Amino acid sequence: MNPVDASRLTVEVCLTRAGRLETMADDVRRGLTAPQKSLPCKYFYDAYGSRLFERITEIPEYYQTRTELATLQSIADPFVDDGRFTELVELGSGSATKTRTLLDAMERRGCLTSYIPVDVSEAMLRESAAALLDRYRNVTVHGVVGDFQQHLGSVPRPTGPRLVIFLGSTIGNLQSDERRHFLAEARELLDADDRFLIGVDLVKDVGMLEAAYNDSAGITAEFNRNILRVVNRELGATFVPEAYRHSAYYNEADRRIEMHLVPEDVQRVYVRDLQLTIDVSPRETIWTEISCKFTWDSVVAMLDEAGMTLTQWHTDPRGLFGLALAARHG
Numbered sequence: 001m002n003p004v005d006a007s008r009l010t011v012e013v014c015l016t017r018a019g020r021l022e023t024m025a026d027d028v029r030r031g032l033t034a035p036q037k038s039l040p041c042k043y044f045y046d047a048y049g050s051r052l053f054e055r056i057t058e059i060p061e062y063y064q065t066r067t068e069l070a071t072l073q074s075i076a077d078p079f080v081d082d083g084r085f086t087e088l089v090e091l092g093s094g095s096a097t098k099t100r101t102l103l104d105a106m107e108r109r110g111c112l113t114s115y116i117p118v119d120v121s122e123a124m125l126r127e128s129a130a131a132l133l134d135r136y137r138n139v140t141v142h143g144v145v146g147d148f149q150q151h152l153g154s155v156p157r158p159t160g161p162r163l164v165i166f167l168g169s170t171i172g173n174l175q176s177d178e179r180r181h182f183l184a185e186a187r188e189l190l191d192a193d194d195r196f197l198i199g200v201d202l203v204k205d206v207g208m209l210e211a212a213y214n215d216s217a218g219i220t221a222e223f224n225r226n227i228l229r230v231v232n233r234e235l236g237a238t239f240v241p242e243a244y245r246h247s248a249y250y251n252e253a254d255r256r257i258e259m260h261l262v263p264e265d266v267q268r269v270y271v272r273d274l275q276l277t278i279d280v281s282p283r284e285t286i287w288t289e290i291s292c293k294f295t296w297d298s299v300v301a302m303l304d305e306a307g308m309t310l311t312q313w314h315t316d317p318r319g320l321f322g323l324a325l326a327a328r329h330g
């Protein structure tokens, strides 16, 4: 790769280390002292966790990424022609691999001017920004290192028709109240001609869903345990990650995969920076992630509640994964 052209890159860091640690300390204290222990899933994504997620996207059981990519490839050109978007804003951008399908189409159309990734992982954001600046020679990148639940106000105002994307069914990782708040904020990023493209994993056969989160290579288990390593490193905790078993199952009533860490025997954990000691017993779990599954109806209702209208709906032939395009209500 050629050296990054610094004049085309701006990275705005909304999360200072001190601020991030303070928020993490509050989140971890609240999560570990609640009757159902939990840790917020955004803490999976340090540099190692982001890499593990990239490996998950390649495992055979994880149909989501390749299915979403295939649908994106089939719709990208007509879609970009319709919208004449000049800028692409991506929330939870990660490696921005699938994003290239849309950026390529925008470049072919000759309208691409800027890409605005927002991600909590600074390392991943800088790495993907460098790769994209190398690939797209006329684009500027304005990265926002921040929490998409708190920092959408730092996304610059639109300079032309804008497409905001939220791929990978990351929306499914939010609880319903968080989702409502997030979508209301995301709507504020849109002017009348702008569009919001959201990837959603669909309700399907339980066996297929559970296999996607219990891969035979154990990469998802390693990803799950990484959250304990992050808390150890950042807050001086004494979790022994290997003492916890990965558990992921489908909760039919709530239409979601739940991911937990279950200790094999009683684990006493001290969190130095919180001066907190907790015991985690084998009857308990630490709940680390939800991954909600959607239907066309639930997507329409979710968007409507956030003041948005579904304008296009695309799925793969097997109906595994959906891509919903929305506009703000007139």
Ligand SMILES: C[S@@+](CC[C@H](N)C(=O)[O-])C[C@H]1O[C@@H](n2cnc3c(N)ncnc32)[C@H](O)[C@@H]1O
Pocket (backbone or CB within 6 Å): 041, 042, 045, 050, 053, 057, 065, 091, 092, 093, 094, 095, 096, 098, 118, 119, 120, 121, 124, 146, 147, 148, 149, 166, 167, 168, 169, 170
């Ligand atoms: C499930 S991955 C999806 C990555 C990519 N969009 C894709 O479709 O493959 C979630 C991404 O969102 C980021 N992320 C998770 N929680 C976040 C938050 N609260 N604020 C900003 N980024 C977040 C992670 O760092 C990661 O890159």
